[in-house]
Amino acid sequence: MSNEEETIVAKAPGKLYIAGEYAVVETGYPAVVVGLDQFVTVQIEASTDMGSIQSKQYQENSLYWRREEGQLVFDNRDNPFHYILSAIHFTEQYAQERGLRMRIYHLKVDSDLDSADGKKYGLGSSAAVTVATVKALGKFYKLNLTKPQLYKLAAIAHLAVQGNGSLGDIAASVYGGWLAYSTFDHEWLKAAQQENDLTTLLDMDWPGLQIELLDPPANMQLLIGWTGSPASTSHLVDQVTESKDEEQSESTYQQFLQDSKACIKKMVKGFKDGSLATIQKGIRVDRKLLRKLGQASHVNIETPILTKMCDLAESFGGAAKSSGAGGGDCGIVLIDKSIDTTQLLQAWHDNGIEQLKMNVHQVED
Structure with a gap:
């Protein structure tokens, strides 16, 4: 394939909650959230024998992996890349359901969302890196993800790691701008994951989920x-x-x-x-x-x-x-x-x- 050598680049913005915190973790309780012009950027380049995951924020912890029977196998025992790995796992599961062949690649992450000395500003870097990784792999595997599908896939990946939260930061990283957001029924999703593949899940209506773009006053x-x-x-x-x-x-x-x-x-x-x-x-x-x-x-x-x-x-x-x-x-x-x-x-x-x-x-x- 002639285009296997091209570098895929995907960006996802950070977020800030404006109002509705804590209530928004409950199904059907809205919040206002905003996407910011600071990003997590993920690059993917095709590889042949060995893949890697690298982050400018975690230089000493670059992660190298091989494929064995379609699965990612890691050499490092301990790593800070849980959200990236979860995003890879679920996006590749979705790609496999679509009948696509798994490939090897180098994935590089860079973030504007923390201070130069590594302090977290609280701008949703874990959500942004999850969204950017799903987005980049979506391009890499030509999945043609819609924004609702991107949100749902990233939400599943993020929830698998964090275990709680409203996923409003995922919505901000997918849609940007000003949003009115209400989370979905998490118990429903848990049950639905037991009974449906990802392809079906991503096309279903998620009970309680509402994402509405808002226009701010000019002043x-x-x-x-x-x-x-x-x-x-x-x-x-x-x-x-x-x-x-x-x-x-x-x-x-x-x-x-x-x-x-x-x-x-x-x-x-x-x-x-x-x-x-x-x-x-x-x-x-x-x-x-x-x-x-x-x-x-x-x-x-x-x-x-x-x-x-x-x-x-x-x-x-x-x-x-x-x-x-x-x-x-x-x-x-x-x-x-x-x-x-x-x-x-x-x-x-x-x-x-x-x-x-x-x-x-x-x-x-």
């Missing part, structure tokens, strides 16, 4: 502040999940879910009406809801430095809150573009908060 600006302290999303979500099972917390949690859904619905309407004021009001309501949830769950969602970041932004007319699981990482501000933010950003800097100079990315069709 809205997104600012991102990084606190310098990475947080573990899986760990924080686990803590909230454990606390909700306690009897006195159950009613508080259910109330939080209902309040969050009502808040996000109003916020989405704000996007549709082009109303920055409505969206900002939603951000402020959601911040209060998350702080209340944190207190009830004994989880430090809004850390003192995030509180400082948000309060400073509010004093300059912005609407601010923690982003994602909280506990550190990033906070977001939605502010009118006409407001001069120079003094705000200086105040952040003086308080050890770094502005991440990233823009919203709109994925091309």
